[in-house]
Amino acid sequence: MKPNDMPTDLQSLFELQRAAFAQRPHSQWPERRDRLQRLRRLVSDNEEEIERTIDADFGGRPAIETQIAEVYPSLAEINGALRSGERWMRPERVWVSKWFLPARAEIQPRPLGVVGIIVPWNYPLYLAVGPMVGALVAGNRALVKMSEFTPAFSALFRRLVEKYFAPEEAAVVTGDATVAQAFSELPFDHLLFTGSTKVGKRVMAAAAANLTPVTLELGGKSPTVVAPEYPVQRAATRILAGKLLNAGQTCVAPDYVLLPREMVKPFVREARAQARRMFPAGLGNRDFCAVVNQRHYERLTGYLDQAKEAGVRIETLFDGRARDNAAHRLAPALLIDPPAALDVMREEIFGPVLPLVPYDRIEDAVAHISAMPKPLALYWFDEDEQRTSWALHNTQAGGVCVNETLLHVAQEDLPFG
Numbered sequence: 001m002k003p004n005d006m007p008t009d010l011q012s013l014f015e016l017q018r019a020a021f022a023q024r025p026h027s028q029w030p031e032r033r034d035r036l037q038r039l040r041r042l043v044s045d046n047e048e049e050i051e052r053t054i055d056a057d058f059g060g061r062p063a064i065e066t067q068i069a070e071v072y073p074s075l076a077e078i079n080g081a082l083r084s085g086e087r088w089m090r091p092e093r094v095w096v097s098k099w100f101l102p103a104r105a106e107i108q109p110r111p112l113g114v115v116g117i118i119v120p121w122n123y124p125l126y127l128a129v130g131p132m133v134g135a136l137v138a139g140n141r142a143l144v145k146m147s148e149f150t151p152a153f154s155a156l157f158r159r160l161v162e163k164y165f166a167p168e169e170a171a172v173v174t175g176d177a178t179v180a181q182a183f184s185e186l187p188f189d190h191l192l193f194t195g196s197t198k199v200g201k202r203v204m205a206a207a208a209a210n211l212t213p214v215t216l217e218l219g220g221k222s223p224t225v226v227a228p229e230y231p232v233q234r235a236a237t238r239i240l241a242g243k244l245l246n247a248g249q250t251c252v253a254p255d256y257v258l259l260p261r262e263m264v265k266p267f268v269r270e271a272r273a274q275a276r277r278m279f280p281a282g283l284g285n286r287d288f289c290a291v292v293n294q295r296h297y298e299r300l301t302g303y304l305d306q307a308k309e310a311g312v313r314i315e316t317l318f319d320g321r322a323r324d325n326a327a328h329r330l331a332p333a334l335l336i337d338p339p340a341a342l343d344v345m346r347e348e349i350f351g352p353v354l355p356l357v358p359y360d361r362i363e364d365a366v367a368h369i370s371a372m373p374k375p376l377a378l379y380w381f382d383e384d385e386q387r388t389s390w391a392l393h394n395t396q397a398g399g400v401c402v403n404e405t406l407l408h409v410a411q412e413d414l415p416f417g
Contacts, residue, residue: 009173010182013167014143014188017167017168017169018141021113021140032136032139033082035165035170036082036085036136037082038164039170042161043125044075047067049156053156054070054150056152058289058290059328060286060290060327060329061289061290062286062288062289065246065287068245071125073126073410074125076410076412077129077133077412089109090109091106093105093106094107109138111139112140113140113189114188115142115188115192116186116192118145118180119145120194121147121149122251123246124147125153125157131194132170136170140189141168142169142170143170143172144157144171145172145175145180146173146174148174155174158172181202184207185207188210190213191207191213191214193217194217195217196219196348197220200218220255220348221255221256221349221372222376222378223257223368223369223379224239224254224255224258224405225259225369225378225382225391227382227383229384232270234381234403236270236271236274237270240274240275240317241274242379242404243332243405244278247289248354249350250350252376252405253350253405253406255355256349258357258368259357259359260359260360267356271315271334272317283321283324288329290327290328294328297328297330299351300352301330304335306343307335307338307342310339310342312337312338312339314333316333317332317334318332332352332353332354337355337358362387366395375397375398377398377406378397378400380400381402381403398416
């Protein structure tokens with residue numbers, strides 16, 4: 001698509017931000033601090049409306065999950081940037097080769113310009129605000145494309161950004177895949193995309209025409225390993241807590257569990273007990289998140305139907321109904337030793353379906369992980385420190401938790417992905 005053919009509002013917003021940056025390319029800390037403070041007020045002053053619109057988009061997402069997984073992390077990200085932003089702006093002295101002494105060298109942090117941010121549907125507040133914080137604290141302008149799968153929140157966020165920011169500072173666009181394609185083709189100074197690998201490939205291809213630097217956060221099949229002798233109840237409790245947050249619609253959710261063959265039966269028992277403790281009313285519990293839309297609900301039920309046809313044992317963790325087609329709500333289910341050829345074992349699950357893959361030797365579990373594409377996250381449950389160190393040395397992942405899930409994402413000073 002040629003620039004002149006792009007949607008008028010998208011193109012005009014991009015040109016407005018580019019011109020504004022050209023006029024003021026070196027914003028000072030008070031200006032950046034003010035933008036971060038306005039972003040903080042955007043979140044804190046409108047928390048209840050944010051929670052209501054996300055709940056409406058999902059057809060049922062409890063406010064407590066939005067608070068824990070989106071509101072609080074967004075505010076923590078902003079507060080961290082406010083604490084450290086001025087320090088990040090300082091030049092960094094570096095050593096020069098002895099042949100050039102007494103010369104000096106330093107690295108001077110500089111803004112890039114206009115940063116594009118493509119936001120997914122699963123955590124639409126946090127995955128918009130987090131990248132915006134990075135762009136704004138670095139002195140950039142931010143242009144944000146929201147997901148069409150969360151239309152109520154996308155419209156709200158656009159209105160809020162228009163209220164708290166001038167369009168040359170930060171702006172939001174909404175629309176379908178056509179708008180996203182046009183967005184990806186703009187000559188941004190940096191482009192950030194969070195979403196699926198399939199769409200990420202299209203984003204990178206579109207950005208390549210302009211040699212736009214791209215940051216991709218693509219999820220994947222994050223494995224969980226339970227080592228021999230690890231307490232099975234503790235493992236099931238912690239793994240289920242990470243898996244069932246947002247009904248598994250989390251890029252770093254445990255995707256499948258590798259565990260000793262003799263542990264499968266007790267793990268199923270403890271997982272069912274934990275799921276019922278968390279959600280005693282099953283699908284009738286409004287604290288259990290719905291699948292975001294019918295399309296993704298049918299994808300997940302398709303995994304289950306295919307597994308059933310292949311003769312896989314399926315253990316549903318709720319009493320009563322396993323599916324609510326009208327409300328696209330799906331009870332969590334364990335798949336016992338599904339064949340590797342099934343779709344559920346080849347694609348990122350992104351829902352409350354958890355395969356259990358038994359192993360006979362811990363070396364087999366590590367070999368299984370190493371043979372797969374490098375995951376975004378790895379969760380290792382083990383009380384043997386020496387074996388844990390060996391396992392982490394022999395595997396690669398974007399982030400790791402030992403004896404926990406998800407919590408590495410909440411650590412501000414750790415890189416992500």
